Amino acid sequence: MPPLQPLLWAPQAWIDQGHGGQWHTGVVLHVGSDGHWSAIQPGVAVPPADARVLAGPVLPGLVNAHSHAFQRAFAGLAERREGEADDFWSWRDRMYRVALRISPAQLQAVAAELYSELLRGGYTQVCEFHYLQHQPDGSPYADPLALSWALADAAQATGIGLTMLPVLYQRAGFAQATLREDQRRFATTPAAVWHARQALQQARRPLLNAGIAVHSLRAASRKSIAELQRLSEGMDDGPLHIHIAEQTQEVDDCRAANGARPIEWLCREFTLDARWQLVHATHALPSEIEAVARSGAGVVICPSTEGNLGDGFADLPSWLGAGVPMSIGSDSHVTRAWPEELRWLEYGQRLLKRQRNVAAAPVEGHPATASRLFDAALAGGAAAAGFASWGLEVGARADLLVLDPQDSALLGLPPERTLDALVFSSPCDAVREVYVAGRRVVHERRHWQHEALHTGFDSAMQALWAPADA
Known part of the structure; x- marks a missing residue:
């Protein structure tokens, strides 16, 4: 599995503070050793020196x-x-x-x-x-x-x-x-x-x-x-x-x-x-x-x-x-x-x-x-x-999506309309990175095990659906 990333910084992140989510800027996200959020700090304009800087707006998975x-x-x-x-x-x-x-x-x-x-x-x-x-x-x-x-x-x-x-x-x-x-x-x-x-x-x-x-x-x-x-x-x-x-x-x-x-x-x-x-x-x-x-x-x-x-x-x-x-x-x-x-x-x-x-x-x-x-x-x-907490909140599992602001569906839009365009401007392929429990499992739109999974799937499908069965 990819390594745990203990400290992340996002230029924007969708955080729910009890009245529905909204975008916050300059968000520092701390990942505990258990793969859950240990602290979330919005309003930090300069990324900490030891943080991984995320390259776009962040949503919860x-x-x-x-x-x-x-x-x-x-x-x-x-x-x-x-x-x-x-x-x-x-x-x-x-x-x-x-x-x-x-x-x-x-x-x-x-x-x-x-x-x-x-x-x-x-x-x-x-x-x-x-x-x-x-x-x-x-x-x-x-x-x-x-x-x-x-x-x-x-x-x-x-x-x-x-x-x-x-x-x-x-x-x-x-x-x-x-x-x-x-x-x-x-x-x-x-x-x-x-x-x-x-x-x-x-x-x-x-x-x-x-x-x-x-x-x-x-x-x-x-x-x-x-x-x-x-x-x-x-x-x-x-x-x-x-x-x-x-x-x-x-x-x-x-x-x-x-x-x-x-x-x-x-x-x-x-x-x-x-x-x-x-x-x-x-x-x-x-x-x-x-x-x-x-x-x-x-x-x-x-x-x-x-x-x-x-x-x-x-x-x-x-x-x-x-x-x-x-x-x-x-x-x-x-x-x-x-x-x-x-x-x-x-x-x-x-x-x-x-x-x-x-x-x-x-x-x-x-x-x-x-x-x-x-x-x-x-x-x-x-x-x-079956979870008591989920999303970008302390105690929840450290999952997130990093969007690509250069994707054509999001390009040039006001930041506060990002979620609107992600859902309603199609085609859209804006999910650039995915983290689960603090580990990056998708990078540049590719799963870290893409080739092996693809090969195994192709073999299984070939066996299941021979030409006479398709």
């Missing part, structure tokens, strides 16, 4: 709050329609082809390439919603966590932070007691999920932590979800994620089976708290959003994947207006940079409402759309990854 790493191997391979219709469910059937064949070594190679791409896209932590558990025939590996360790090894090789979320997955649908044959690699129980979480957490690997997840209400019974919640009662250092209300068919099926919509039913049947993260929550009524807000739970929106799959539009103004913690994820990884996620989060609302700057809230002191979305994703991402 964001948490990518929802990832299925193996689906990176499928990106770009579902963009044709041979039949009368194509939707999430037909996409899922095709996606299972890679889920049924990828090996631990191939998963590690694919994930390592993905994680290096996420770093270059401005993410420094990723939450891995991990439901691929067993051998291709459905039998357990000698080490039941073989695929989990493959992901952890990939993260360690790239230097990204990883929140592992082993997933409860038991049935194919509300009216089906078991999994489909092509879901055989996913089968878990509450006890197995909890054991996996404990083993991952107790490994004490650098930059690795773990929570738990429920795939969806359609994939687990109330009894099993309740058992997993009981097992996790003492878990105060990890999140609990669940896919919910992503598709209208899921909403209809839940109403038929349970007499209530998914979010409505979840809030009624379980005691949600700040550990819970509702992934997608695309089809939510105002009453459901209010219930989530009262609980303290968060929502994870994945705009590029939701757009790619035709899911629909999340009710962004209502989620923000209710004060629900919000984070973003790249999910199936058709896009791997957070500026594009935030851009399409806003553009979706503009298309839907035929208005501009929908996410801005000037009455509340947030006239800039980009900064309101960035600050929301920054704060919400901390909870989604």
Whole structure:
């Protein structure tokens, strides 16, 4: 790994002092031996003699709050329609082809390439919603966590932070007691999920932590979800994620089976708290959003994947207006940079409402759309990854992004408009350097292990997608 840099100086840095972030000039950043910020001092015009001078404005890294790493191997391979219709469910059937064949070594190679791409896209932590558990025939590996360790090894090789979320997955649908044959690699129980979480957490690997997840209400019974919640009662250092209300068919099926919509039913049947993260929550009524807000739970929106799959539009103004913690994820990884996620989060609302700057809230002191979305994703991402603090604040992990002010999207703009242009002036390739825990893992837009990761990824893809399988 690259060496720790104990002292940094930035000409500008985005610091949140309790009322939303803003740019500060001349910022000295002290990194402790534990890889966390030990002191942050704005207003220092002259860099200290022993500081590394950063060559552009500095932002905190964001948490990518929802990832299925193996689906990176499928990106770009579902963009044709041979039949009368194509939707999430037909996409899922095709996606299972890679889920049924990828090996631990191939998963590690694919994930390592993905994680290096996420770093270059401005993410420094990723939450891995991990439901691929067993051998291709459905039998357990000698080490039941073989695929989990493959992901952890990939993260360690790239230097990204990883929140592992082993997933409860038991049935194919509300009216089906078991999994489909092509879901055989996913089968878990509450006890197995909890054991996996404990083993991952107790490994004490650098930059690795773990929570738990429920795939969806359609994939687990109330009894099993309740058992997993009981097992996790003492878990105060990890999140609990669940896919919910992503598709209208899921909403209809839940109403038929349970007499209530998914979010409505979840809030009624379980005691949600700040550990819970509702992934997608695309089809939510105002009453459901209010219930989530009262609980303290968060929502994870994945705009590029939701757009790619035709899911629909999340009710962004209502989620923000209710004060629900919000984070973003790249999910199936058709896009791997957070500026594009935030851009399409806003553009979706503009298309839907035929208005501009929908996410801005000037009455509340947030006239800039980009900064309101960035600050929301920054704060919400901390909870989604199970962290008490995140960003450029003392005690948080020493992660940051260095932007290139000479990038054509930023060139010549007033410094206070940097974040606006980063999100809304496209194409933009302005992330020049990335630090994780005080170590520089991306320099001049290249990951420090670029060649090796690229070669491994290419070999894995060649093996997975021979010409007859493409």
